[in-house]
Amino acid sequence: MSASAVLLQFLNGLAGASSLFLLASGLSLIFGVTRVVNFAHGSLYMLGMYLAVFLAPRIGFWPALPVTALALAFVGAAAELVVLRRLRHAPELLQLLATFALVLLARDFALWTWGPEDMLGPRPPGLSGAFEVGNGRFPEYDAFLCLLGPSVFVALTLVLRRTRWGVLVRAATEDREMTGALGVNERWLFTGVFAVGAALAGLGGATAIPREPASLGVDLAAIADAFVVVVVGGLGSIPGAFLAALVVGEVKAFCIALGLERLVLGVEFIVMAIVLVGRPWGLLGRPPARAVPRRMDDAGFALDGRERLLASVAAALLLLAPLVASEYSMVLLTEIAVLALFAASLHLLLGPGGMVSFGHAAYFGIGAYAAGILLLKEGWPAWAALAAAPAASFAAAMIAGALCARLSDVYLAMLTLALAQIAWSIAYQWDSLTGGSNGLIGLWPKGALADVHAYYSAALALAGGAILFIWRAVGSPFGFALRASRDSQARAETVGIDVRATQWIAFSAAGLFAGLAGGLYAFSKGSISPESLDVTRSVDGLVMVLLGGVQSLLGPPVGAALLTWLQDMLAREVPYWRAAIGATVLALVLLLPQGVAGLVGRRPQ
Amino acid sequence: MKLEVRELRKSYGAFAALRGVSFEVRSGERVAMIGPNGAGKSTCFNVVNGQLRPDAGTVRLDDIDVSGRAPRHLARLGIGRTFQTAETFASMSVRENVQLALLSHRGRCGSLVANARCAFVAEAQALLERVGLAAQADRASASLAYADLKRLELALALAGEPKLLLMDEPTAGMAPQERSELMRLVVELAERDSTAVLFTEHDMDVVFGFATRVLVLHAGALIASGTPEAVRADPRVREVYLGSA
Ligand SMILES: Nc1ncnc2c1ncn2[C@@H]1O[C@H](COP(=O)(O)OP(=O)(O)OP(=O)(O)O)[C@@H](O)[C@H]1O
Ligand SMILES: [Mg+2]
Numbered sequence: 102m103s104a105s106a107v108l109l110q111f112l113n114g115l116a117g118a119s120s121l122f123l124l125a126s127g128l129s130l131i132f133g134v135t136r137v138v139n140f141a142h143g144s145l146y147m148l149g150m151y152l153a154v155f156l157a158p159r160i161g162f163w164p165a166l167p168v169t170a171l172a173l174a175f176v177g178a179a180a181e182l183v184v185l186r187r188l189r190h191a192p193e194l195l196q197l198l199a200t201f202a203l204v205l206l207a208r209d210f211a212l213w214t215w216g217p218e219d220m221l222g223p224r225p226p227g228l229s230g231a232f233e234v235g236n237g238r239f240p241e242y243d244a245f246l247c248l249l250g251p252s253v254f255v256a257l258t259l260v261l262r263r264t265r266w267g268v269l270v271r272a273a274t275e276d277r278e279m280t281g282a283l284g285v286n287e288r289w290l291f292t293g294v295f296a297v298g299a300a301l302a303g304l305g306g307a308t309a310i311p312r313e314p315a316s317l318g319v320d321l322a323a324i325a326d327a328f329v330v331v332v333v334g335g336l337g338s339i340p341g342a343f344l345a346a347l348v349v350g351e352v353k354a355f356c357i358a359l360g361l362e363r364l365v366l367g368v369e370f371i372v373m374a375i376v377l378v379g380r381p382w383g384l385l386g387r388p389p390a391r392a393v394p395r396r397m398d399d400a401g402f403a404l405d406g407r408e409r410l411l412a413s414v415a416a417a418l419l420l421l422a423p424l425v426a427s428e429y430s431m432v433l434l435t436e437i438a439v440l441a442l443f444a445a446s447l448h449l450l451l452g453p454g455g456m457v458s459f460g461h462a463a464y465f466g467i468g469a470y471a472a473g474i475l476l477l478k479e480g481w482p483a484w485a486a487l488a489a490a491p492a493a494s495f496a497a498a499m500i501a502g503a504l505c506a507r508l509s510d511v512y513l514a515m516l517t518l519a520l521a522q523i524a525w526s527i528a529y530q531w532d533s534l535t536g537g538s539n540g541l542i543g544l545w546p547k548g549a550l551a552d553v554h555a556y557y558s559a560a561l562a563l564a565g566g567a568i569l570f571i572w573r574a575v576g577s578p579f580g581f582a583l584r585a586s587r588d589s590q591a592r593a594e595t596v597g598i599d600v601r602a603t604q605w606i607a608f609s610a611a612g613l614f615a616g617l618a619g620g621l622y623a624f625s626k627g628s629i630s631p632e633s634l635d636v637t638r639s640v641d642g643l644v645m646v647l648l649g650g651v652q653s654l655l656g657p658p659v660g661a662a663l664l665t666w667l668q669d670m671l672a673r674e675v676p677y678w679r680a681a682i683g684a685t686v687l688a689l690v691l692l693l694p695q696g697v698a699g700l701v702g703r704r705p706q
Numbered sequence: 707m708k709l710e711v712r713e714l715r716k717s718y719g720a721f722a723a724l725r726g727v728s729f730e731v732r733s734g735e736r737v738a739m740i741g742p743n744g745a746g747k748s749t750c751f752n753v754v755n756g757q758l759r760p761d762a763g764t765v766r767l768d769d770i771d772v773s774g775r776a777p778r779h780l781a782r783l784g785i786g787r788t789f790q791t792a793e794t795f796a797s798m799s800v801r802e803n804v805q806l807a808l809l810s811h812r813g814r815c816g817s818l819v820a821n822a823r824c825a826f827v828a829e830a831q832a833l834l835e836r837v838g839l840a841a842q843a844d845r846a847s848a849s850l851a852y853a854d855l856k857r858l859e860l861a862l863a864l865a866g867e868p869k870l871l872l873m874d875e876p877t878a879g880m881a882p883q884e885r886s887e888l889m890r891l892v893v894e895l896a897e898r899d900s901t902a903v904l905f906t907e908h909d910m911d912v913v914f915g916f917a918t919r920v921l922v923l924h925a926g927a928l929i930a931s932g933t934p935e936a937v938r939a940d941p942r943v944r945e946v947y948l949g950s951a
Contacts, residue, residue: 570818577821581802584795585806588795592793592862594777594781595778595787596781597782597866598815599776
């Protein structure tokens with residue numbers, strides 16, 4: 102590569118880094134002060150894009166930028182006032198679920214307002230030309246972006262250092278209890294931080310419109326990018342976010358320049374995985390001052406009499422269902438059984454294990470692909486391919502678990518997300534093996550399992566048996582050791598428990614069962630696509646567990662049934678089904694924080 | 707049983723919390739380690755117990771060098787421990803706490819299908835009786851009064867049949883009455899199994915009432931060691947510690 106080509110790529114990387122910084126700095130700010138992992142940050146970015154595209158022809162492109170940022174500030178403040186303020190003292194997982202409900206609402210709001218088509222932005226007036234750089238051309242607008250990112254960084258740093266508000270923000274980021282002790286009015290600080298964070302996301306979205314069209318899928322792509330930058334930089338660190346945005350932006354630009362386009366989808370997650378394994382608190386982050394003990398009022402995860410009765414009745418009904426149910430409901434029930442196992446496997450991690458995974462779908466997907474590829478390309482019989490699914494996922498989860506061993510909480514969630522995104526980008530791009538973005542079709546098992554009713558019975562037996570095994574294991578000595586490791590790591594070690602090994606085994610086992618679910622899912626659908634292991638499915642899993650109730654063993658399967666049925670019913674009958682699900686989830690989180698299972702089970706005191 | 711600590715050093719960044727600490731503890735002894743706040747007592751316990759790795763120096767248990775071994779290995783070699791702020795398994799009942807400790811000490815935590823709630827029921831009950839918690843066995847451990855939490859910690863430590871019991875401020879946060887009750891219990895248990903006990907304590911009545919020997923730690927170094935009477939009379943100790951207390 103010639104010197105000028107390197108320069109050009111460097112500038113391209115810089116422009117990308119600027120956008121990334123705008124997107125991520127707000128997320129980092131919000132997390133630093135409120136400790137809320139705001140899943141809806143990407144949605145704010147998306148709304149910023151749409152709003153700017155809408156405003157630009159009406160009030161002009163340049164005025165549209167600040168107006169959009171201001172409008173988003175109000176949206177962010179409103180979200181904090183209406184939703185998150187009520188969840189201030191709720192477990193962080195519930196806050197997460199609430200922000201995810203906001204993602205669904207924002208997505209359908211954009212669909213309703215602006216329709217499903219991508220919307221192209223205008224060319225920026227006055228900056229539509231390009232500079233000559235060697236043999237290449239560098240758009241003037243990108244040069245503007247290169248300046249905008251650092252300017253915002255400097256402005257933000259000045260605000261944080263010189264203003265009273267900034268001092269409070271930094272104090273809150275560094276020591277939350279101290280802020281409380283100083284008598285800072287926390288509530289308004291939080292609202293303000295949400296407003297500023299949202300404005301930054303909105304500005305990021307608005308300034309992106311000359312480079313890419315506004316589209317509905319932007320939200321999740323943006324949040325994944327933002328997570329990477331924030332985690333690589335160190336949670337809550339604005340200089341860290343700036344540095345990380347530079348690193349990621351440049352790495353991406355040079356991947357393209359070196360003809361490694363295939364890497365681009367996954368490379369940022371590879372960067373994040375490397376950083377988290379080597380520097381678990383990010384480039385400029387600091388280790389948390391003290392480990393926060395996890396309070397989990399799980400009442401021991403033992404099923405009481407009522408729950409047992411309920412589970413038995415449900416099992417009996419499911420066993421008898423093939424006698425009466427239509428083919429359509431058979432397919433739906435198969436999906437419910439399979440996803441119930443997926444949810445139960447995630448719950449093993451989340452509940453007794455106390456390990457939050459944002460990427461559990463990876464093991465579901467790896468199982469699905471393993472089964473599909475072995476059936477289709479290697480000609481294995483269905484049962485053998487099905488047996489290989491959990492084995493493949495187990496192996497993958499063992500590797501991932503070894504990498505994750507040092508991490509906890511948000512960092513663990515992020516590394517699992519990164520690994521899942523890497524798995525996703527492999528599935529998405531390895532055309533010859535995985536069928537790329539189209540996936541694999543024609544995965545119908547032959548022989549006895551070909552019939553829908555028969556397959557349902559087999560899937561129910563396998564998934565049900567696996568769920569019963571998980572339940573049993575939670576009450577076993579191993580399950581106790583797992584809960585003990587979660588409750589108090591120091592105490593667990595001093596009574597002789599190998600905490601890391603225990604958690605590692607649990608992580609691998611959760612992967613194994615997710616893989617079994619994935620294999621069963623592939624054959625029930627007859628096809629698989631990268632969607633089976635993307636973020637949406639991981640989040641679906643979280644929603645199922647939290648919807649059903651993380652404190653009860655019964656919760657996850659109930660949540661899986663509820664969400665799957667809701668999705669099926671709403672997707673057929675309601676045009677804005679995502680918003681309907683989002684609203685349902687939000688209502689449940691605010692009104693029924695114990696989950697649906699909390700209605701029937703014993704309520705922890 | 708003999709614990710032998712030689713020239714132990716430990717720094718947090720530039721701050722030296724332990725600057726060459728040496729002492730021994732033998733079976734049947736009850737040794738109190740005293741010193742002002744921040745003297746390095748908890749740090750010393752954490753090194754002996756394997757929670758922290760020493761920068762230099764050795765910890766020997768019956769002439770085996772165990773420096774830097776993980777707490778779970780030391781637990782198997784017979785070191786039991788309670789923490790300055792009580793650490794128990796908050797999601798479990800009192801009995802389940804002890805059952806788990808027994809399962810772990812007996813190497814039974816690998817089982818995935820046995821029912822942990824049916825394991826070692828009688829032994830768990832016996833241990834709870836020893837520490838006076840039998841009546842509370844079915845309560846959620848998170849709902850215990852602080853003094854009872856400390857007793858539960860003691861039961862967890864005893865489940866491993868320790869030869870050496872490390873107790874970091876066993877009576878902190880208790881009423882005077884409860885303090886001497888707990889310490890009498892410890893003495894009784896230790897005498898029965900001739901367990902060595904090393905404890906830290908700020909309450910001088912507890913120290914001089916129950917210790918057979920006293921170590922005085924100040925700014926990361928031992929400045930005195932001997933019988934309670936000798937230490938009480940030591941002018942340096944009076945100066946840095948007792949005088950100010
Ligand atoms: N993780 C740590 N990082 C940095 N400094 C620490 C850390 N732990 C302890 N220290 C410092 O080391 C010194 C010794 O602490 P240690 O907890 O061992 O004292 P202590 O004698 O147990 O005090 P106390 O009587 O208050 O329990 C203190 O000054 C403390 O601030
Ligand atoms: Mg201490």
